[in-house]
Amino acid sequence: xxxxxxxxxVGMIKFGELFEKSLENMIQEAYLNCLKNVDKxxxxxxxxxxxxxxxxxxxxxxxxxxxxxxxxMIGKREIPCTRLExxxxxxxxxxxxxxxxxxxxxxxxVLALGAEKMRDKPSAESLGGAGGGGGAETGNHPAWxxxxxxxxxxxxHATRQMHELGYTMEDFARVAVKNHHNGTFCPYAHYxxxxxxxxxLNSPVICWPLHLFDCCPQTDGxxxxxxxxxxxxxxxxxxxxxxxxxxxxxxxxxxxxxxxxVEQQSTVKAAxxxxxxxxxxxxDVDFAELHDxxxxxxxxxxxxxxxxxxxxxxxxxxxxxxxxxxRLPINPSGGLKAHGHPIAATGLxxxxxxxxxxREEADKRQVKLKNGIGxxxxxxxxxxGVSVVNILSRSP
Amino acid sequence: MTQPAPASPVFWRFNPEVFxxxxxxxxxxxxxxxxxxxxCHECGSQKLEEYxxxxxxxxxxxxxxxxxxxxxxxxxxxxxxxxxxxxxYQGLMTEFGAPEDVKIGAKVEMVLRKLTTDRGLNVxxxxxxxxxx
Numbered sequence: 001x002x003x004x005x006x007x008x009x010v011g012m013i014k015f016g017e018l019f020e021k022s023l024e025n026m027i028q029e030a031y032l033n034c035l036k037n038v039d040k041x042x043x044x045x046x047x048x049x050x051x052x053x054x055x056x057x058x059x060x061x062x063x064x065x066x067x068x069x070x071x072x073m074i075g076k077r078e079i080p081c082t083r084l085e086x087x088x089x090x091x092x093x094x095x096x097x098x099x100x101x102x103x104x105x106x107x108x109x110v111l112a113l114g115a116e117k118m119r120d121k122p123s124a125e126s127l128g129g130a131g132g133g134g135g136a137e138t139g140n141h142p143a144w145x146x147x148x149x150x151x152x153x154x155x156x157h158a159t160r161q162m163h164e165l166g167y168t169m170e171d172f173a174r175v176a177v178k179n180h181h182n183g184t185f186c187p188y189a190h191y192x193x194x195x196x197x198x199x200x201l202n203s204p205v206i207c208w209p210l211h212l213f214d215c216c217p218q219t220d221g222x223x224x225x226x227x228x229x230x231x232x233x234x235x236x237x238x239x240x241x242x243x244x245x246x247x248x249x250x251x252x253x254x255x256x257x258x259x260x261x262v263e264q265q266s267t268v269k270a271a272x273x274x275x276x277x278x279x280x281x282x283x284d285v286d287f288a289e290l291h292d293x294x295x296x297x298x299x300x301x302x303x304x305x306x307x308x309x310x311x312x313x314x315x316x317x318x319x320x321x322x323x324x325x326x327r328l329p330i331n332p333s334g335g336l337k338a339h340g341h342p343i344a345a346t347g348l349x350x351x352x353x354x355x356x357x358x359r360e361e362a363d364k365r366q367v368k369l370k371n372g373i374g375x376x377x378x379x380x381x382x383x384x385g386v387s388v389v390n391i392l393s394r395s396p
Numbered sequence: 397m398t399q400p401a402p403a404s405p406v407f408w409r410f411n412p413e414v415f416x417x418x419x420x421x422x423x424x425x426x427x428x429x430x431x432x433x434x435x436c437h438e439c440g441s442q443k444l445e446e447y448x449x450x451x452x453x454x455x456x457x458x459x460x461x462x463x464x465x466x467x468x469x470x471x472x473x474x475x476x477x478x479x480x481x482x483x484x485y486q487g488l489m490t491e492f493g494a495p496e497d498v499k500i501g502a503k504v505e506m507v508l509r510k511l512t513t514d515r516g517l518n519v520x521x522x523x524x525x526x527x528x529x
Contacts, residue, residue, distance in 0.1 A: 143414045143511060143521030144486045147464040147472045155459030156476060163457075163500045208460035208471075208495065255476060256484040257429055257437045261457050 001103040002277050003396040006233035006240040008109075009038035010352040012223035015190045015339045017119045021220065023062055024073045027115045030222035030345075031074050034111075038226060039237050044074075047226065048107040050081040053094030053114030053344030057085065062117050070113060084344075088291065088380020089248070090114060091223065091347025092388035095376075096246045098227050099390075108229050112351075114344030115222035123218045144256075150293065151215055153255065153384065155207035158296035160261035162209060164311075167299065169209050171314035173200035175295035176213045178317070179331050182324055183338020185365035188349070190219045190340035214295040219340020223348035225355070230396055239359045244373070245278030245391035247271075255383045266387035267304035267379050274389040275306070280373070282306040285391070287329040287357060287367045288375040289350035292336050301377060302330060305389065329367040332357065347388065350376040354392050369394070407519075414521050417506075419483060421447035428483030451506040452527070453479040460495045467512055471495060475524055477504055490523035503527040 011034025013026055021029075035042060052070035056062055067081035086093040091114040098112035161167040176195055183189040195213055203212035233240035249269030252258045258265075275281060282305060290305065292298035299313040307328060308316055316322065322330040333339065333353040336346060354374035356362050372394030379387040410431055412418040419430035427438035428447055435442055458475040473489035475498070490509055492498055506522040513519065 143410075143519075146474070146488055146511060147461045147468065148474050148486070151463065152459050152461050152474050155461070156457045156474065159459055159500065160457045204462070205460070206463050208462070210459075252437060254429070254437070254486075256486050257427075261476075 001099060001246060002244050002279065003242055004230055005099045005102045005227050005243040006230040006396075007225055007243065007351070007355050007392065008228050008233055008236040008240055009034050009042065009226040010224070010355045011035070011037050012188055012345070012349050012352045013221060014188050015219045015221035015342060015345070015349065017190075018117075018220040019119065023115055023117050026117070026220065026222035027070065027073050027113060030115065030224045031111075031113060034113075034224040034226055039239070040235065042109075042226065042236055044076065046109050047076065047079065047111050048109055049079050049101050050076070050111040050113065051094045051097045051101070052081055052083045053090045053112070053348065054083050055085050055087070055090045055116055055343035056118070086248070086381070086388075087386050088293065088341070088343055089347060089378035089386055089388040090344040092350065092376055092378040092390055093248060093347070094344065095225055095227075095348055095351050095390060096248065096388060098225070099243050099246055102227055102229055108232060110227050111224065112227065112348060113222070113224040114346075114348045116342035116344045117220050118218045118342055119220050148255070151207040151210060154294040154297055155210045156255075157261045157300065158209050158294070161296055161299070164262050165314070166311075167296070167314050169201060169211070170197065171299065171317070172210070172214050172295040173197050174314075174317050175292060175298045176200045176337055178323060179292060179298075179335040179337035182332050182365060183334025185363070186334050186338065188352075189334045189338040190217055191338050210294055210296065216293050216336035217340040219342045221340065221342030221345040221349065223345045223352050225348055225351050241355045241358050242393050242396045243390065244393045245274035245276070245280065245389070247273030247277065247389055249273065249387045249389075251383070251385040253382050253385055258383060262300065263310065264300060264304050264379055264384050264387065266385050267301055267377065267389070270377070270387040270389040271305040274391050278391045280391065284371050285328070285373050285375050286369050286371055287332055288377065289333060289335065289353050290330055291346075291378045291380070292331055293341055293380065295337070297379070298330065298335070301379065305375065305377060324365060324367060332362070332365050332367050347376065347378045350378070351390065351392070358392060358394050415508075417449040417451065417522070419447045419449045420444045426482065428479075447483075449483060449485060450480045451522075453477040453485070453504060455498060455500055455502045455504055456484060457500060458489070458498055473498060475504070477524060485522075487521070488523050489525065491525045497526060503529065
């Protein structure tokens with residue numbers, strides 16, 4: 001697939017508590033923004049297939065969603081469309097499937113769109129529906145699953161990171177400080193305010209050792225991308241962005257089957273495969289959008305993708321290496337910490353950021369490009385056993 | 397938020413694992429797991445045997461959950477325990493004085509406790525408590 005697929009347009013909406021907008025409102029807005037973003041213009045009729053990212057479906061009251069939910073909402077019932085749910089990587093994997101659609105030779109132009117309404121219900125219900133939040137069930141026996149949702153699972157990683165790697169709660173909090181700072185420059189972020197180390201550490205404890213500001217917020221949002229055959233890209237845009245690597249990595253479904261809690265094998269495998277496809281190494285990447293659902297998770301991701309060795313991320317963060325103008329900017333958009341995590345929209349929002357940065361259209365949050373290569377990453381699901389990595393580039 | 401009801405198939409299906417602590421051990425890679433399975437989650441082997449999980453072990457990792465599901469009084473403490481002889485079990489701590497008493501490496505044992513009440517029925521299972529040394 002390397003170099004065969006190009007992104008010609010991206011679009012998203014401002015993430016937030018969008019009580020005034022329905023799922024359909026958000027989808028249409030993201031789709032229209034995406035069409036407008038194709039700078040030489042595109043006739044919607046040229047889009048020949050779509051993949052629809054939607055994580056929560058029926059279980060938090062959005063009603064059952066399927067492929068036709070998207071095509072009917074955007075008036076394109078003439079094309080095939082499949083709904084995709086793959087836990088927190090749903091957005092990144094929806095993008096990957098659109099790319100596979102083009103790379104297979106079946107379709108020239110494909111839409112990937114992800115949308116999620118998380119805020120119509122209280123957090124405990126919207127996350128609890130999938131075993132998240134402070135924790136509920138995952139359809140497994142409650143003897144094992146009580147109180148073991150997303151925050152608890154990542155907190156158990158954090159405890160182990162402190163034990164094995166010597167990380168501290170200050171180290172975790174620095175991720176929040178950095179990402180909230182970056183988020184103040186992003187007009188699409190849910191939260192656009194600074195936090196200090198003290199504020200993070202003095203915020204309520206959700207799951208020790210994680211505080212409220214170590215967790216990303218619950219958010220509504222939608223984001224989209226249009227991809228096409230690389231050799232056709234210049235017809236639609238002067239600034240195509242090429243897909244060089246794309247992969248999904250999987251690991252155990254149950255926490256007790258896993259070996260290490262300072263490393264997520266799902267991310268390790270996703271990154272390894274994506275770099276192999278791209279014929280690149282982590283050092284070739286200029287910046288990355290990594291899945292910071294919790295602050296400790298970002299440190300783990302930086303190591304698991306292969307940017308630094310295990311145990312080094314905290315020190316390098318402290319040294320400023322991952323700042324917006326550091327050696328390797330991590331989450332220049334502000335990440336999930338500032339944007340929130342509308343599950344299926346999250347990964348496509350990151351794709352939006354990577355493409356915008358590579359086109360040097362990121363305004364006040366523009367990072368410096370050397371090789372013109374950016375990376376997008378999600379990880380999640382039960383036991384954080386599924387991850388996606390997409391590597392994008394200015395040149396084919 | 398919907399837990400499986402105590403009378404649901406989930407409960408009787410996992411009885412051997414939850415109450416008698418029957419797991420499986422892989423004859424090829426020695427991976428220990430539960431519920432019992434026909435294919436090893438670690439290596440894919442089909443050569444498996446039933447394995448009696450021990451009740452004792454040490455804390456591998458834990459957290460202190462101050463935002464538990466509504467029916468629980470915070471804090472609750474989920475733990476993952478390295479069982480004696482291999483394998484891990486996951487559950488809640490019980491009978492700890494202060495959360496600070498629980499540390500990685502602390503010796504623990506399983507005790508049968510009421511986990512919760514659901515639709516008027518009690519739900520039982522094993523919890524972990526610290527072992528006096």
